[in-house]
Amino acid sequence: MKKILIIEDEINIAELERDYLEIEGFTVEIESDGRKGLNRSQQEQYDLIILDLMLPSLDGFEICRRLRKTSAVPIIMISAKTEDMDKIRGLGLGADDYMIKPFSPLELVARVKAHIARYERLSGFRPDTNDELQIKGLLINKSSRRVFLHDQEIPFSSKEFDLLLFLAGNPNRVLSKEQIYANIWGEEALGDLSTVAVHIRKIREKIESDPSNPQYLETVWGAGYRFNNT
Incomplete structure (x- = not known):
């Protein structure tokens, strides 16, 4: 229960x-x-x-x-x-x-x-999937829902983790705010798209050495966001 x-x-x-x-x-x-x-x-x-x-x-x-x-x-x-x-x-x-x-x-x-x-x-990830994502010093553990940057753990809220994992799981692909909102919050959340920008900003503050010039979470103006793993 x-x-x-x-x-x-x-x-x-x-x-x-x-x-x-x-x-x-x-x-x-x-x-x-x-x-x-x-x-x-x-x-x-x-x-x-x-x-x-x-x-x-x-x-x-x-x-x-x-x-x-x-x-x-x-x-x-x-x-x-x-x-x-x-x-x-x-x-x-x-x-x-x-x-x-x-x-x-x-x-x-x-x-x-x-x-x-x-x-x-x-x-609840399937056992046959890779349990970790590693990108340029960033490690995301799916089952434990923990994030490490250069071996130092970074605290994430539930939605911040979901959003980071969703973007990192679709590397180098431009995802619109609408796509992100639908996958992370869903229609039942009844919120607005500004929620996406707020969470992107918070994630950048945690994982980017220079949030104003992000290396991981890039903004593609007029289109959405892209997780860069190159």
């Missing part, structure tokens, strides 16, 4: 989310304090975290930032704030999705299922 952690200080909202998720067979735990929610998420194993942005003691941005140092667990960030910069910041810190209140609990359940299924699908 899949286990979900809801970090939300509005108890009525958290309990409503829990009720809908439990109907679908999920085990759900609730934490209303930001710092306690972070500690709980680090001490226990969860399949997905629903994370409110505005929380007492520690906000959702900081929780997401700290979690992404050690964990690739899918994170859906929830907020009443509608500003694009908050969404871009949340996704840039490693959140897999961003939902604005008020929203349909059924939509939340659909997104939870989609993110867990996508995470499991992208983690």
Whole structure:
């Protein structure tokens, strides 16, 4: 049974989310304090975290930032704030999705299922495939979902890893933002294409010696992105 952690200080909202998720067979735990929610998420194993942005003691941005140092667990960030910069910041810190209140609990359940299924699908590689990709000092281990640059491990969020693996698995091929979004987020994510650019920027900051002059993730203006393995 899949286990979900809801970090939300509005108890009525958290309990409503829990009720809908439990109907679908999920085990759900609730934490209303930001710092306690972070500690709980680090001490226990969860399949997905629903994370409110505005929380007492520690906000959702900081929780997401700290979690992404050690964990690739899918994170859906929830907020009443509608500003694009908050969404871009949340996704840039490693959140897999961003939902604005008020929203349909059924939509939340659909997104939870989609993110867990996508995470499991992208983690479950066939045994007869090569488990590692090595490109110019960059090593991507598929089964452990770990990335190393010149033998030093680089922390990646779940979506950052999925995106890097997708591009590296299609070397020297130009992929449009639409193709990337469809393969990594899928239609059920209901987001926008700016999400792709945000994640590309974050990956470049982690693997490129000069993000403004990338050697791995190249921009092909007017067409999309290309992973250069030459």
